[in-house]
Amino acid sequence: MKKYKVGVIGATGMVGQRFVTLIDKHPWFELAVVAASPRSAGKKYGDVMNGRWLLDTPTPDSSKQLVIMDADADAEKIASSVDFVFSAVDMKKDEILALEERYAKLECPVVSNNSAHRWTPDVPMVVPEINPEHIEVIESQRRRLGTKRGFIAVKSNCSLQSYVPALHPLRGYGLDKVLVCTYQAISGAGKTFETWPEMIDNVIPYIGGEEEKSEREPMKLWGRVENGVIVNADSPAITAQCLRVPVSNGHMAAVFASFKNKPSKEAILDAWNNFKSLPNELALPSAPQKFLHYFEEDNMPQTKLHRNLENGMAISVGRLREDTQYDYKFVCLSHNTLRGAAGGAVLLAELLCAKNYI
Numbered sequence: 001m002k003k004y005k006v007g008v009i010g011a012t013g014m015v016g017q018r019f020v021t022l023i024d025k026h027p028w029f030e031l032a033v034v035a036a037s038p039r040s041a042g043k044k045y046g047d048v049m050n051g052r053w054l055l056d057t058p059t060p061d062s063s064k065q066l067v068i069m070d071a072d073a074d075a076e077k078i079a080s081s082v083d084f085v086f087s088a089v090d091m092k093k094d095e096i097l098a099l100e101e102r103y104a105k106l107e108c109p110v111v112s113n114n115s116a117h118r119w120t121p122d123v124p125m126v127v128p129e130i131n132p133e134h135i136e137v138i139e140s141q142r143r144r145l146g147t148k149r150g151f152i153a154v155k156s157n158c159s160l161q162s163y164v165p166a167l168h169p170l171r172g173y174g175l176d177k178v179l180v181c182t183y184q185a186i187s188g189a190g191k192t193f194e195t196w197p198e199m200i201d202n203v204i205p206y207i208g209g210e211e212e213k214s215e216r217e218p219m220k221l222w223g224r225v226e227n228g229v230i231v232n233a234d235s236p237a238i239t240a241q242c243l244r245v246p247v248s249n250g251h252m253a254a255v256f257a258s259f260k261n262k263p264s265k266e267a268i269l270d271a272w273n274n275f276k277s278l279p280n281e282l283a284l285p286s287a288p289q290k291f292l293h294y295f296e297e298d299n300m301p302q303t304k305l306h307r308n309l310e311n312g313m314a315i316s317v318g319r320l321r322e323d324t325q326y327d328y329k330f331v332c333l334s335h336n337t338l339r340g341a342a343g344g345a346v347l348l349a350e351l352l353c354a355k356n357y358i
C-alpha cells in the first residue's frame with residue numbers, strides 16, 4: 001500500500017515527539033517533513049532533539065536525518081510535499097488560527113492538536129468513537145475557504161477524553177447533570193519532573209482555561225450537523241474542577257452524574273461493555289479493540305498500571321456506585337498525550353483517510 005506522506009508542525013515539542021514516534025511505526029503514514037520555529041529550523045531533527053527528547057522510547061532513526069523546516073516561512077514548500085500535516089505548536093491563538101488556515105488554503109489538510117480552531121463552527125472537533133459524523137462539515141468548510149483538498153479538523157481537549165467517553169453511551173438515559181474533578185498529569189503542560197521539579201510532592205489547584213474547556217467542549221462533541229456547521233448540544237449541565245497532580249502521564253477524572261431516567265447499574269455496565277464504534281468497524285490501525293474497559297476491583301483503574309492500556313488509546317473506568325446527591329459516581333482514566341493528544345489526532349487522521357477526506 002502506498003503510504004501517506006505526513007508533516008508534523010511543532011515536531012520538536014512534547015506532542016510533536018509523540019507524533020513523530022507514532023508515525024514511525026504507522027502502517028499507513030510516513031514522516032516526510034518535520035517543522036518548528038525559526039529557532040530549530042535548518043538543523044537536523046536528531047541533533048536538535050539530542051538532550052530535548054522527553055519520551056521513554058528513543059528518537060526514531062527515520063526522523064533523525066530530516067532537516068527541520070520553518071513552519072511559517074517554508075509553509076508553501078511543506079504543503080506541496082506532504083499529503084497532510086499534524087499541528088502541535090505552542091504559539092498565540094491568533095497566530096495558530098492564521099497558520100492552520102494558511103496550510104488549509106495551500107490545499108494541505110491540517111489535523112490539529114491545538115485548541116485555536118475548536119470553536120470554528122465548520123471545523124469538526126472529533127473523538128472518532130463519539131462523533132465521527134461531524135467530519136461531514138468539511139465540505140462546507142472547503143466552500144468557505146475556497147479549497148478543493150485543504151481543510152482543518154481538530155481533536156478536543158485532553159481532560160475530557162477520560163470522562164466524556166464513559167458518559168457518551170449513557171446519553172440515552174437523559175444525562176442531565178455532571179460534576180467532574182480531574183487530576184491531570186504534568187505532561188499535559190509539556191513538562192516532565194526534570195523540567196518542572198516544583199511539581200514533585202505537590203498539587204496545583206489551577207490549570208489555566210481547563211475548567212471552561214472541560215465544561216464547554218463536550219457540548220460541541222455532542223452537537224449535531226446542521227446546514228454545514230455544528231450546532232452545540234445544550235445538555236447535560238457540566239461543572240468541572242481541574243487539578244495538576246504529580247503524575248508524569250495519565251489524566252484521572254472523578255465523575256458524578258444524574259439522569260432524567262436513572263438506569264440500573266447493570267444497564268450502565270452493559271452500555272460500557274458493549275459499546276461499538278466506527279473506528280472498530282473500519283478497523284482503523286490506532287483504534288483500541290475495546291474503547292471502554294471497566295475494572296471491578298475497588299482500587300482500579302490506577303494511573304501507572306492502566307494508562308498504557310491498548311497502546312494508550314483505551315479508556316479505563318472503575319468504582320461505579322450510587323451516590324447520595326447524584327445518581328451515580330465513578331472514575332475514569334486516559335493517557336493524555338496518547339489518547340488525549342497525538343494518538344487521538346492520529347486516529348482522527350485515519351478516519352479522514354478511510355472516509356476519503358484526505
Ligand SMILES: NC(=O)c1ccc[n+]([C@@H]2O[C@H](COP(=O)([O-])OP(=O)(O)OC[C@H]3O[C@@H](n4cnc5c(N)ncnc54)[C@H](OP(=O)(O)O)[C@@H]3O)[C@@H](O)[C@H]2O)c1
Pocket residue numbers: 009010011012013014015016035036037038039040041071072088089090091113114115157158187188189190191336337340341
Ligand atoms: N502536552 C499535552 O498533553 C497537550 C495535550 C493537548 C493539547 N496540547 C497542545 O498542543 C500544543 C503543543 O503542546 P506541547 O506540549 O507539545 O508544547 P511544547 O512542548 O512547548 O512544543 C511547542 C512546539 O511549538 C513550536 N513552536 C513554538 N513557536 C513556534 C513558532 N513561532 N513557529 C513554529 N513553531 C513554533 C516549538 O518549536 P521550537 O522547538 O522550535 O521552539 C515546538 O515544536 C499546544 O497548543 C498545547 O496546548 C498539548
